[in-house]
Amino acid sequence: MSKILVIAEHLDGKLNSSTARAVSAAKAVAPEAIDVLILADRVETLAVDAAKIDGVNRVLTVERSENAHALAAMLAPQIAKVAASYSHVFAPSTTFGKDLLPRVAALLGVGQVSDVITVAGPHAFTRPMYAGNAIVDVEVPAEQIVVATIRTASWPAASMSSGSATVESIQVDVALPTHTRFVELKQGKSDRPDLQSASRVVSGGRGVGSKENFDIIYKFADKIGAAVGASRAAVDAGYVPNELQVGQTGKIIAPELYVAVGISGAIQHLTGIKDAGTIVAINKDGEAPIFEIADIGLVGDLFKLLPELEQAL
Ligand SMILES: Cc1cc2nc3c(=O)[nH]c(=O)nc-3n(C[C@H](O)[C@H](O)[C@H](O)COP(=O)(O)OP(=O)(O)OC[C@H]3O[C@@H](n4cnc5c(N)ncnc54)[C@H](O)[C@@H]3O)c2cc1C
Known part of the structure; x- marks a missing residue:
């Protein structure tokens, strides 16, 4: 049976709705369990919000100062370690997930399935290519852990109010690299709705x-x-x-x-x-x-x- 680990995307203490969209794709696999992994320097409110996502069994949190910013180099080794007891690792196909999951796949020694738009089975997916002109069937060897990014626009967000997952704080014993450090985040400021999630x-x-x-x-x-x-x-x-x-x-x-x-x-x-x-x-x-x-x-x-x-x- 499948057990899926969904990596939570968040910024400034707020859970991004892309996480609930990745959970929808996880539900389509009909797995035994779906757990959400939160890596942050302060996890409390994020964990409360993630626990409310419908279909999530457990929210696992790793709270440490190195996780204050979404640096793929820091997060990937921790995710690869936690992934050992899972059949699938999903993350949204946003800048966050596209940056992060290839490193996780490399650390686990597998290829990545990118931009999943439909789930045909636990190891079978479709994804667009050539700017959406072709839809490709992708099959992952059954014995291999599936590392996949989920095209958020193709999945509705799982309800973010009806879930009741348990929250567990975990320690991940893994050496983190010293070659990458956070300098600053520059982003446009606007009072208008966010382009990615606006209706x-x-x-x-x-x-x-x-x-x-x-x-x-x-x-x-x-x-x-x-x-x-x-x-x-x-x-x-x-x-x-x-x-x-x-x-x-x-x-x-x-x-x-x-x-x-x-x-x-x-x-x-x-x-x-x-x-x-x-x-x-x-x-x-x-x-x-x-x-x-x-x-x-x-x-x-x-x-x-x-x-x-x-x-x-
Ligand atoms: C690898 C690659 C990646 C790309 N990625 C993207 C991408 O992510 N997003 C993207 O958008 N493009 C992308 N492009 C570019 C894409 O091919 C087009 O060049 C681009 O989308 C054209 O933009 P446009 O429609 O604004 O301009 P144009 O094609 O020049 O069209 C302008 C339109 O405005 C109309 N128009 C002009 N004046 C008026 C007026 N007064 N009233 C009403 N209508 C008027 C014209 O009739 C015309 O149809 C990519 C290209 C490549 C090769």
Whole structure:
């Protein structure tokens, strides 16, 4: 039978909902047990929150000062040690998990399954490749521990209020490296909803034309309480910072509503919104590929249509 260890992602004392999404993927394996592992310098509130995730049996905590920041070099040896009694190790396929799990896999001497979108069995998964143009069946040898990152946009978050897991503090006796140290974390500050987890997102592309013009996107997003995203062309042109990029080399998101404004719909952009609910496209070119996937399309000048739409709302 399978026993799955899910690695908790957190920042500033708050559990990221990506953890509950990874738990959903773990539940799809129908394992004997799902445990969540929290590595932090202060675990208390994180453990209380993780214990509430539906489907979790135990929350294991490792509290030590070296775990104050999510340094993969520090966390990986501890996870590899704890993983010895598990059949699977899952982490979200976010920057955190993508940085961390390859090290865990290497320490365990196995390959990693990346970006799991469906579970076909305890050792069988699917994952996208070629910017989502192909879906691949991946099978892990049955005798091998499965180390996998979970594409968060493809899994709903397990309920974060109905669980009642037990919490256990554990000691992990393993030497930690001295070659890596935390210097600082730089991140954009915004009062708008977080792009990765927002239920509504308004994105602008090259068609918006300039950094100043992007105000029209921010204004519209604020009107409907949405996060702001962008195409890579808009980021490369310096209209917005790169943490707003949506797509293959940006954020993979699954909002209920996605509004693409002045975005042509290149495959590398579309791969980032594959799991979005309703897609609305505003583009002056009626032949733009974005209209092939849009549920609602408005053909016209964004500078005319957006204010009209805002007025109507
Ligand atoms: C390896 C690789 C990775 C990539 N990763 C990403 C990624 O993560 N995310 C991403 O987005 N791209 C990515 N790209 C780039 C991608 O191929 C496209 O170049 C990019 O998405 C185009 O951005 P855009 O749609 O804003 O620009 P364009 O393709 O130039 O489209 C602009 C659109 O705006 C419309 N428009 C112009 N003016 C107006 C107006 N006044 N009103 C209404 N519409 C107007 C035009 O009709 C046009 O359709 C990647 C490319 C490669 C090779």
